Each structure stands twice: as C-alpha cells, then as structure tokens.
Amino acid sequence: MRRKILIFIVIFSIFCFSLSTKAENASKYFYVNKNLNEQLKVSALAYLVGDLNTGEVILSKNQEEKHPIASISKLMTALVAKEIANPTETAKVSKTALATNGTNGELRLGEKMKISELLYPLLLESSNDAAEVLAEHFGRDSFIAKMNQQAESLKMSNTSYEDPSGLSINNQSTVSDLFKLTGYLIQQTPDLVKITSKRSYSNKKQSWSNISQFLGNEGYFGGKSGYTDPAKQTVISLFNLPLGHTGVRPIAITLLQSNDRRKDVESILKYLKKNVYYGGVADAYTNWVAERIGMPDIKDPNFVTLTFGGDIMLDRGVKNSVRKNFNNDYSKLFEKPDLVKLLQKSDIVFANLEGTASDRGTDLGNLYSFRMDPAVIPTLKGAGINVLSVANNHVGDWGRLAYMDTLSRLKENEILYTGGGNDKTEARTPTIIEKYGMKIGFIGFSDKGPDYMEAKDDKVGILLANDPDFDEIIKNATKQVDYLIVSFHFGEEYQTKHNTRQEYLAHKAIDDGAKIVIGAHPHVPQDTEIYKNSYIAYSLGNFIFDQSWSKETMQGMLLEMKLFKDGSMTAKKDTTQLNSAFQLDKINKGKEEKVKFKIVKPTSTTSQ
Numbered sequence: 001m002r003r004k005i006l007i008f009i010v011i012f013s014i015f016c017f018s019l020s021t022k023a024e025n026a027s028k029y030f031y032v033n034k035n036l037n038e039q040l041k042v043s044a045l046a047y048l049v050g051d052l053n054t055g056e057v058i059l060s061k062n063q064e065e066k067h068p069i070a071s072i073s074k075l076m077t078a079l080v081a082k083e084i085a086n087p088t089e090t091a092k093v094s095k096t097a098l099a100t101n102g103t104n105g106e107l108r109l110g111e112k113m114k115i116s117e118l119l120y121p122l123l124l125e126s127s128n129d130a131a132e133v134l135a136e137h138f139g140r141d142s143f144i145a146k147m148n149q150q151a152e153s154l155k156m157s158n159t160s161y162e163d164p165s166g167l168s169i170n171n172q173s174t175v176s177d178l179f180k181l182t183g184y185l186i187q188q189t190p191d192l193v194k195i196t197s198k199r200s201y202s203n204k205k206q207s208w209s210n211i212s213q214f215l216g217n218e219g220y221f222g223g224k225s226g227y228t229d230p231a232k233q234t235v236i237s238l239f240n241l242p243l244g245h246t247g248v249r250p251i252a253i254t255l256l257q258s259n260d261r262r263k264d265v266e267s268i269l270k271y272l273k274k275n276v277y278y279g280g281v282a283d284a285y286t287n288w289v290a291e292r293i294g295m296p297d298i299k300d301p302n303f304v305t306l307t308f309g310g311d312i313m314l315d316r317g318v319k320n321s322v323r324k325n326f327n328n329d330y331s332k333l334f335e336k337p338d339l340v341k342l343l344q345k346s347d348i349v350f351a352n353l354e355g356t357a358s359d360r361g362t363d364l365g366n367l368y369s370f371r372m373d374p375a376v377i378p379t380l381k382g383a384g385i386n387v388l389s390v391a392n393n394h395v396g397d398w399g400r401l402a403y404m405d406t407l408s409r410l411k412e413n414e415i416l417y418t419g420g421g422n423d424k425t426e427a428r429t430p431t432i433i434e435k436y437g438m439k440i441g442f443i444g445f446s447d448k449g450p451d452y453m454e455a456k457d458d459k460v461g462i463l464l465a466n467d468p469d470f471d472e473i474i475k476n477a478t479k480q481v482d483y484l485i486v487s488f489h490f491g492e493e494y495q496t497k498h499n500t501r502q503e504y505l506a507h508k509a510i511d512d513g514a515k516i517v518i519g520a521h522p523h524v525p526q527d528t529e530i531y532k533n534s535y536i537a538y539s540l541g542n543f544i545f546d547q548s549w550s551k552e553t554m555q556g557m558l559l560e561m562k563l564f565k566d567g568s569m570t571a572k573k574d575t576t577q578l579n580s581a582f583q584l585d586k587i588n589k590g591k592e593e594k595v596k597f598k599i600v601k602p603t604s605t606t607s608q
Helices: 002-020 070-084 115-124 128-137 140-153 175-188 190-197 261-275 281-292 316-326 330-334 337-345 376-383 399-412 424-428 470-478 500-511
Strands: 030-032 046-051 057-061 090-092 112-114 200-202 207-209 220-228 232-241 249-258 276-278 303-312 348-353 387-389 416-418 431-435 438-446 483-489 516-520 528-531 534-537 542-544 555-564 569-578 584-588
Touching (some): 046 175, 046 261, 057 261, 070 115, 070 140, 070 175, 070 190, 070 232, 115 128, 115 207, 175 190, 175 249, 207 330, 207 376, 232 261, 249 261, 261 276, 303 438, 316 330, 330 376, 337 376, 337 584, 376 399, 399 416, 416 431, 416 438, 470 500, 500 516, 534 555, 542 555, 542 569
Parallel strands (some): 303 348, 303 542, 348 387, 438 483
Antiparallel strands (some): 232 249, 431 438
16 A cells, blocks of 8 residues: 555645645636625635646635544545455454444444445445444554554645544544545545445445435535534535536535535535636636626525425335335435436425334334334435424334434434424424524424324423424424424325314414424325415325325325515425336426415314
C-alpha cells in the first residue's frame, strides 16, 4: 500500500496544492460572476465546493475549521479495507461488532462475508456494524492506526479517526481535508464511489438500500452523509454539473455542521448554475448576459411542497413478492420514474407505516399480525420518505418491544415520526420541520387502538384519539408552528365515504388549530373537504399494500400540497395504481387547484 501511495503522491500533490485557491482568485479554467454580489445562504458552519478535475476551490467557508464528521468516516474505512484486503478474503460477524450502536446492515451473528461485500452495507446503509466487523477482522487498533496513516499520507493534516464508524466525536476533519480524500477516491478507487451511487445491492440472502437524500437528483454520482448530535448533518455529495457552454464538470460539495444538508446542497447547486462558468472569457460574458443574469434571483420559495401518501405495509404478500420478483430488494417497490421524480421534488413526504419494522417482540396473535423486515426502513429513507405516522391498529401486533425497536431504527435513518414515542411526553410532542422560514408541524392519533399500546409516562406507545387531553395537545402544538398537520387512523375499512366519527374528529382538530387533516385506515381513497380555513383528506387509501383482491385497494391517492407563507394552499390529488408485484406502477396526475376557503358552521361537539 505504501509503495502505491508513493507512486501517486506527486500527481496527487498537484490536486492538494490547488486547494488553497479561493473563488475570488479562480484560474483560467472557470470564471465566477462577481457582478451579482449574491450571498450564499446555507446553515452549515463549514463548506467547500470544488472541481474534482482540477482540485480548485470554487466556494468555501471555514475550510480549515475542524468538526466531527460522523459517518463520512466510513469512506476512509472503505478505502483502508479495500487497500489491505485480499480479493477473496472474508470476515466473521462477532457479538462485539453487533453490539455497536445502530442496526443498519442487518448482519447476523457468526456469518462470514467477503470484505468486498461488506462495503455495500457500510456505504449504502451506513452500517456501524459493518464498520466494526471490518476493523475487528484486521485488528481494531491496527486498522484505526492505518486510517490515520492514510490520512497523513494524503496530507489530511487536520483529520483524526478514533473509530471506524464515525460514532466518536473525536473523528474530526475539515472540509478541505475531506475534499482531498474525495479527490483521491475519484482518481484511485472509483469503484468505491460507484457503490455510493447505487440505489441498492442484493445477494442471495440480503439486500441493502442507499439512504442518500440525493438519489434521483440530476447529475448526482455518489457521496456519503452522516449524522450524530455533536456533528449535526454532514455530507460529501458529488454532481456532474453543466457549468459551461457544453459538457459537465464533476463537482464535490462538502458540508459540516449543517442543520439541513439537503436544503444547503440544493442552494449551492442553484448558486453554481447561476454564477460559475467554464470556458473562455468572451464565452463566459456572453452566457452570463444571455442566460445567467436573466435567471431568477436565488432565494427561498414562498411555499413548502408536501406529498402525502397512505398506508405502507411491506409484510405478508409484499414481502413474498419482493423475495420472488426482486431478490429481496425492497427499493424496487419505489423505483418507477414517476414516483421517484415526485418524491424527490417534494420538500416533505409523509405516509402511514402500517405495522412495525423489527426483528424483535412476540406475536400477540391478532387476526392479522404485521411485522416488516427491518431492511424496509433504509429503503423508505432512500425513497425520500421523511415523516411517518406510527399510530395505527397494527403497530402493537408484536408488542411494545418491536414498536420501540422500530422507533429506534427510524431515528437511526433520520426518518421522523409522529403519533407515538418512547413515553407519553414524546408521543404528545409535535414533530416540527422548518423549511424556507416556515414551521410545519405533525401530530398523529389512532382512533382504532390498540388501547393497550397507549403511551404512558414510563412506557413506549401511541397517542389515542380518545385521549382526554386531545384538545390541549393540538392547541399546544398549534402555538409552535405555522401549519399543523394532524393525522388520524380512523374510519371503516373499504368504505369510500367518510363517516360521522371521522368528521367529528377532523372538525374538532381544525377547531383546535389544525390546518390539514390526513386520514388512513379504510384502505381505499375517500372524499376530501374544506372546513373553515383548513383541508381534510379523510383517507388516502393504500400507498403500498398487498390487498390484490379488489381494484379499489390496489389504487390510492398521493396528495400534493403547497403551503404558502400567506396562509393559502394548493392541492393536487394524484391517483396511483399498484401492479401485481405491489410496485407503485402508475401515477395519474391530478389538477393543481387553489384551495378556496369557506366558512362552515362547526358540527356538534357531541362525541360519535
């Protein structure tokens, strides 16, 4: 390995040397438009945007400031493992490795895997267990020492590693050093970068899904993200961008200490497309005049785009279909281009998780007991779903242990949830997402039980619609946000019209301050209603479910809404169709319409 590095060090030093170049001193290869005098707005405390062909820095802030890097560490873990492993070498999964915080990868005690195959759960699902298996196999202390030696060889002078996963706060680096690492990976181990761009990978026994937020973005060709409380959100994201008159440029965007990496990266992409040009001086001037100066100002939109889906249940027939048709790869259920495009463009995607996703708990013997493969959670993350309701009649099928495990796995994959929690306080606390200066809140209730799963002061569980503090919960949540969305698991199965109980609860929630009510449980789409200054969708039907016995249950609704800063809304009701393999196969787009508010007298507050 040492000899190989020495061979390439001269070439690579050229790349490293150019990192000192700032945007204002850009070379002949690119030109930065200085006339617009725009200020890039990102939440990250440190960022660097650079050209991977030349090593030049286009934009940067605090590029030599050290911060925890979280799971970005796994790029170095993968590099060292690849450098020192034999092509057919295998590693054994130990009890110690499985005791590492986090469950992604679903490795099994005692199983033997090729080093080359362990790179897939490591880089796609950010498996901490896979990182520890690799380190243990080569001698943990020795492996971590090699990670630090490799960093030193690559002139990453402000980088240090204490573990192979990134859980340690002492895994620290700078955006400048991480750009150097990225350049080396692109030049010398492009196969590792290629792994990070895959939507999924399957073998005969397991499947791993990519949890990157940028899959489906135009030009995206790989990267790695991470999250811990001290590190906040971190990312290296790679894009081929059309920044010249012809062709594309490979650009790396590195962020540390970000509050919203997706928004930050998208802001940078917009900025680059408007303000950077590759080519001759005359061409640059011409194109800015003709194209770039005429572009809209780069600023936040005045609305947030949300997509609401119905019930997701990936057990039973869906699981059998995935095994039979897709080699255990759940990501195939979400791979149709229309769906990918819709979810990718949405700021927030919400749905109902109909059951737990766990390998723990005990079947309580309900007529239908759902417990999904834990591998579905990284799949949902990779598909673009970022908020789930966990309040429904099937989350208790395997008891509190499975439910608690599911919440933990959702948190590990940065998927937010509402309608339940690890105690009553968490269950009653709204989940809040801030986008473009607006706070969007979610609170969920189940009107279908199970009552034994109610959250207690010291017990994990769900929020029930018959909670005596129902009004207070919603009113308190309303005070914290600009828009409150209340989800209910209510109504009667297979009925296409809402009933009086649904109407009572929906109207009551709106009287208490909710702006949108989203319903689930009937497994078929139901009617929508405008009540006061709010919008109600009584049931969206099935998002993905295995109820193939009727046409209605194989269809659903995806509700697209825009929420504007002035309080107005638009809604678009798309019709979806599942195919025989339970993929969401077709989306028939609805018409976007402005929600016209009207004043309606409240219904009786007598409980139905």
